[in-house]
Amino acid sequence: MATYIRWRLDRVIEEDAWCYAELDETRWVTRYVERRENNDDATFAAASLAEEMRLRDEEGLPALSAYHSEYGWTPEAAVEYRFREISVEQFEAIWRQARHACEAGLRAHRR
Secondary structure (H helix, E strand, O other): OOEEEEEEOHHHHHHOEEEEEEEOOOOOEEEEEEEEOOOOOOEEEEEEHHHHHHHHHHHOHHHHHHHHHHHOOOOOOOOOOOOEEOOHHHHHHHHHHHHHHHHOOOOOOOO
């Protein structure tokens, strides 16, 4: 069963960056959103591990690189942060908003 979480990205506090993740039973991230929550709600990532693995295995590194340019990356380690659980509904709403931003070419990049 999936768990849905939220935590503040401490290394970029000045940007008010928050992370949202869907975790599998071993606490590995399966879907990941990173966004700034201030007046612009900039999206930095809205990536899916399943999509990344499919692209890597079926279409190769150029397709995976294009995916990363559009959607960012999923973290490559089990989550060990202090986090707060959120509902699946909260996560899905954030996921849809972040994916829409990426697909519209509005994904923000770090300065």
